[in-house]
Amino acid sequence: MEFTEHKPIYLQISDKVCDRIVNGEWNADDRIPSVREYGTELGVNPNTIMRTYEHLQNKDIIQNKRGVGYFVSTNAKEKIIAMQREQFLNEDLPELKRKILQLGIDPCKLFDCK
Amino acid sequence: MEFTEHKPIYLQISDKVCDRIVNGEWNADDRIPSVREYGTELGVNPNTIMRTYEHLQNKDIIQNKRGVGYFVSTNAKEKIIAMQREQFLNEDLPELKRKILQLGIDPCKLFDCK
Amino acid sequence: MEFTEHKPIYLQISDKVCDRIVNGEWNADDRIPSVREYGTELGVNPNTIMRTYEHLQNKDIIQNKRGVGYFVSTNAKEKIIAMQREQFLNEDLPELKRKILQLGIDPCKLFDCK
Amino acid sequence: MEFTEHKPIYLQISDKVCDRIVNGEWNADDRIPSVREYGTELGVNPNTIMRTYEHLQNKDIIQNKRGVGYFVSTNAKEKIIAMQREQFLNEDLPELKRKILQLGIDPCKLFDCK
DNA sequence: GTGGTCTAGACCACC
DNA sequence: GTGGTCTAGACCACA
CATH class of the missing domain: 1.10.10.10 (Winged helix-like DNA-binding domain superfamily/Winged helix DNA-binding domain)
Structure with a gap:
């Protein structure tokens, strides 16, 4: 490994x-x-x-x-997923939004949303 | 701080x-x-x-x-933005997509896209 | 068990x-x-x-x-009781008293003594 | 030590x-x-x-x-004392009472209670 | 066989 | 200087 x-x-x-x-x-x-x-x-x-x-x-x-x-x-399994989800929503996501905003990227285009 | x-x-x-x-x-x-x-x-x-x-x-x-x-x-300022943009698209984004997929979250809802 | x-x-x-x-x-x-x-x-x-x-x-x-x-x-049966009694009085009790003192608990209340 | x-x-x-x-x-x-x-x-x-x-x-x-x-x-300090107290009351004490009962010792005499 | 603890010694990033 | 990680190797109690 x-x-x-x-x-x-x-x-x-x-x-x-x-x-x-x-x-x-x-x-x-x-x-x-x-x-x-x-x-x-x-x-x-x-x-x-x-x-x-x-x-x-x-x-x-x-x-x-x-x-x-x-x-x-x-x-x-459920515990792991819950933990990951929580971490994503509470820690990763705010940081992500901040970055996207700062970079002036349209988030909707990143994921093929309309 | x-x-x-x-x-x-x-x-x-x-x-x-x-x-x-x-x-x-x-x-x-x-x-x-x-x-x-x-x-x-x-x-x-x-x-x-x-x-x-x-x-x-x-x-x-x-x-x-x-x-x-x-x-x-x-x-x-321009240098920073360019660097961040590059890093975001090449490194952060793929990882992000993987995680969203794994957690079964709808990315479109994260950013209020329709 | x-x-x-x-x-x-x-x-x-x-x-x-x-x-x-x-x-x-x-x-x-x-x-x-x-x-x-x-x-x-x-x-x-x-x-x-x-x-x-x-x-x-x-x-x-x-x-x-x-x-x-x-x-x-x-x-x-008698042997067990004798052993336990001895161990309790010589080893457990002093330790117990120390702890009760340190925690500031009133020992008399623990056992419904007046 | x-x-x-x-x-x-x-x-x-x-x-x-x-x-x-x-x-x-x-x-x-x-x-x-x-x-x-x-x-x-x-x-x-x-x-x-x-x-x-x-x-x-x-x-x-x-x-x-x-x-x-x-x-x-x-x-x-407060945290330690609280933890010790909790452990004493929930774990040590029941065991203690059981033992005293089994040994037929009068708990009140152990601590000079009346 | 299992885990658990401990040592000695190394290397590293960080403050 | 600080902690943190990792290795190699040892010894032990326990199941």
Whole structure:
């Protein structure tokens, strides 16, 4: 796997995991790869995966069963989409509107609206 | 001044300066605040402002007269707008479209298009 | 069965077993469930139950008859109560008093004393 | 500094920090030691301190000023006490009552209530 | 086998 | 100087 500069690897992996949950590759209650497994798969240190999993656990997207592994939470998919939507509407969109206005671009043309 | 979490402060200040130039608050050949002045005004380390100014100088948006201060370049406004426009169309827009699609939002409603 | 976050599962099960002995559900010389049986009942790996039983055997609370199963020791109930009492007075109580003091709670009200 | 077995060092340090805030040694808006400083002071790896600070930041007890250091949050003291109180009443107390009942101890005598 | 913690040491961006 | 990320490698408790 290739990683972007300037964004922590563990967050990029986190995004990747979320994508897989959203697109249905990993479903609620599925077990996801162990930290070691996933680490070698992605060519990354297990500690880095650990960090990803901690991060996702804090957001209630995955859960740990002790001694067994990490599992996708119930409603993880809905949670992710809700979070992304909220972030988009509250943070990205205002910035976007400001920029479009400043650049004098007609937003309606950007998306083929009439 | 309040700063965003995940973007370097010196870049956020850079944006702010560009805004002021674009909206006509600061015009071509105007002297802009000294590093120290601006630093205390924003409650930020002067080194951070220094970095901002270096960054803007590299983009030919401001210029340094030694012992005097920094000045807005001629055509700075046009340069900024052109750069922003290019960046918006080539980088931000595709990402934006992808996200809107994924979230199932109707882009036309975002901007009050019919 | 639900388990607490920061306490090993095998110890939580151990507590549960002790409770059953103390409240008379399981009496001296009774046979307790097999490792496998109890494991599936609690939705837990048999190894975990094994560990619980070893732990209890070390404290002479249960005994193993090879090929037959585990049995509640004679005087198990008294032993448990004595142990708990000692632990409570020597370890838990001082810690408890410290905490109550720090939080500024009136201990008398906690237990409906006058 | 000496550390207890069976409880992660980074949490023990976290407790220590909270203690210092509660007893007024460190006040709101104070800068706390840098990860390196505190690490060497406690004879612990800086990463471990980092972990402590992340943990406390997640609980809004400390905050980071980028490039400067970590600072005690406003109301950190009140927050800590509220958290401890809540944990005591909701988790520790029920367990305590159960144990006292089971052991047949008179709770009123424990605290010199009448 | 699993996760969790810790160390030592490195490199980086940022202030 | 500050924090933040990452690696490699170790050790441990737990299931």
